[in-house]
Amino acid sequence: MTGDIETTVLLPLPRIAGVDVSITNEVVLVWLAGGLTLAILLPVCRRRGLVAQGFYQNLMEGLIEFVEKEVVVEGIGEKGRVWAPFLLGIFFFILSANLLGLLPLPGLFKAVTSNINVPAALALVVFGLTLWLTIRRRGFLGFLRGFLPAGVPWWMGFLVVPIEVVSWLARPLSLAVRLFANMMAGHALVFVFIGMAAGSAWLLKPVPLAGAIVMNVFEVFVAFVQAFIFTLLAGIYIKEALEEESH
Amino acid sequence: MNLVIDQRLLAWTLITFGGVVAILAKYAFKPLQQLLAEREKKIRDSLEEARKAREGAEVIRREGEARMNEAREEARRILEEGRRMAADVRSEAGRAAREEAEALLRKAREEMGRESRRSVDALRGTVAAISLQVAKDVIRENLDENRHRQLVDEYLQRLKEAHGNTQR
Incomplete structure (x- = not known):
């Protein structure tokens, strides 16, 4: 009982280089998250004027x-x-994907980040980027030498x-699993409360319903926090990749 | 639980996210960073201007204060000068008045002396003339007692008259 929606193929497409690129309902949600990110940021970023005007502009600029x-x-x-565009892109993309799941349209919307493939793709991007930065900065041998920290006897x-x-490889895994687990758990908990409300006697219904509402509000907070944590860790990994020594 | 690897979702997430970042980098963050840089510059410039204005105001205030002090000093000096001049004028006026009074007094005394001498000379002349006349009369006539007295009286009368004319 996680309230998850089934993956449905909306538009089957031929494989490209052996990869299935058919359009599913979850792919559409990813597009929606991407579109929402652009819809949030483009008007804010392209607005002119030296002083931020209006609540929305102020809020977004503050964020x-x-x-x-x-x-x-x-x-x-x-x-x-x-790296600001990349990191802000990650933050708002994850935030949009997370917030889409809070729309009260069960069966149509869900936090697509609660599917491991989306956080995994983002974590792979961060992992690939940091790998590329590290090798570019220290060279391949320097990158390998980084696995034996300075001062440790050979x-x-x-x-x-x-x-x-293992610690290095665990980074993308931890990034992906953290986001996935938090988003999935929050949704699962909301649906558990809703299920409890549906199955309870009339007199007791308000209790799980209140729990579901509280959890939903908490989910908004979690959506922000998880987007921020993912971005923060990505920033830390990029910083380490830009440094001279060690991973 | 969505733990199954889904190539479609994985691939489209990578493509979508890459596209979003590319669009944001080109169309959103460049203008935003320019805007933020402009804003930062504007704020920095404004702060600099404010600092300069504050410094300018401080300089003007100090100048004003200095001028005020100069003006006070000048006023004090002028007042002092005025007092000193007034004292000088008073003392000069007193001295001049005293000198003038003394000159007037001296002149009056001299005039009186001259008048007195002129009176004495006139009297002396009159007396001499009368005496001459009396002597002539005495010599010309043989005088008795009464006539003698009458002559003396006439002489005295003439002397009084002569003296009265001299004083007028």
């Missing part, structure tokens, strides 16, 4: 500046400003290197 300051400037530093390598490799 953009918050992410830029907390993740980009504080996390990576001034040199990380070039003969400890047989123990330290596997740990470092």
Whole structure:
């Protein structure tokens, strides 16, 4: 009882390079998340005037500046400003995907981030990017040397290197699973409450319903927090990739 | 639970997210970063202008204060000068008045002396003339007692008259 919607193929397409690219209802939700991200950010970012005007503009600019300051400037530093579009894109994409699941249209909308494939794709993007940055900065050998942290004796390598490799590989996994699990659990809990309400006696119905409402409000908070955590970790990984030493 | 690998969703997520970031980077963040940079510059410029204006105001205030002090000093100096001049004028006027009074007094005394001398000379002349006349009369006539007295009286009378004319 997770309230999940079934994956339905809406438009079957031929495989490209062996990859099935048919359009499913969840793909449409990903597009919606992408479209929502653009719909949120493009008008805000393209608006002119030196002073932010109106509640929406102020709110969005505040949000953009918050992410830029907390993740980009504080996390990576001034040199990380070039990564601001990427990190803000991640934040608003995940946020949009998360918030879509809160629309009260069961059966049509869900937080597409509660499907492991979406967080995994985003985590893979971050992983690939940090891998590319690391190799570009230190070279392939330098990248491999990073698995044996400075100061550790070479003969400890047989123990330290596997740990470092696993820890490095666990990054995308932890990124993906954290987002997926949090979004799925929140939704599952809301649907559990709704299911309880449906199955309870009339007199007791308000209790699980109130629980569902509280959880839904909490989900809004979780949607923001999870988007922020994913972005923050992505920023930290990029920062590490831009540094000279160690992973 | 959506834990099954779904190539479609994975691929479309990558494509969609890549597209979103590309569009944002080109059409959203460049203008936004320009805007934020402009805003930052504007704020920095405004702060700089405000700082300069504050400094300018401070300079003007100090200048004003300095001028005020100068003006006070000037006023005090002028007042002092005025007092000193007034004292000088008073003392000069007193001295001049005293000198003038003394000159007038001296002149009056001299005039009186001259008048007195002129009176004495006139009297002396009159007395001499009368004496001459009396002597002539005495010599010309043989005088008795009464006539002698009458002559003396006439002489005195003439002397009084002569003296009265001199004083007028």
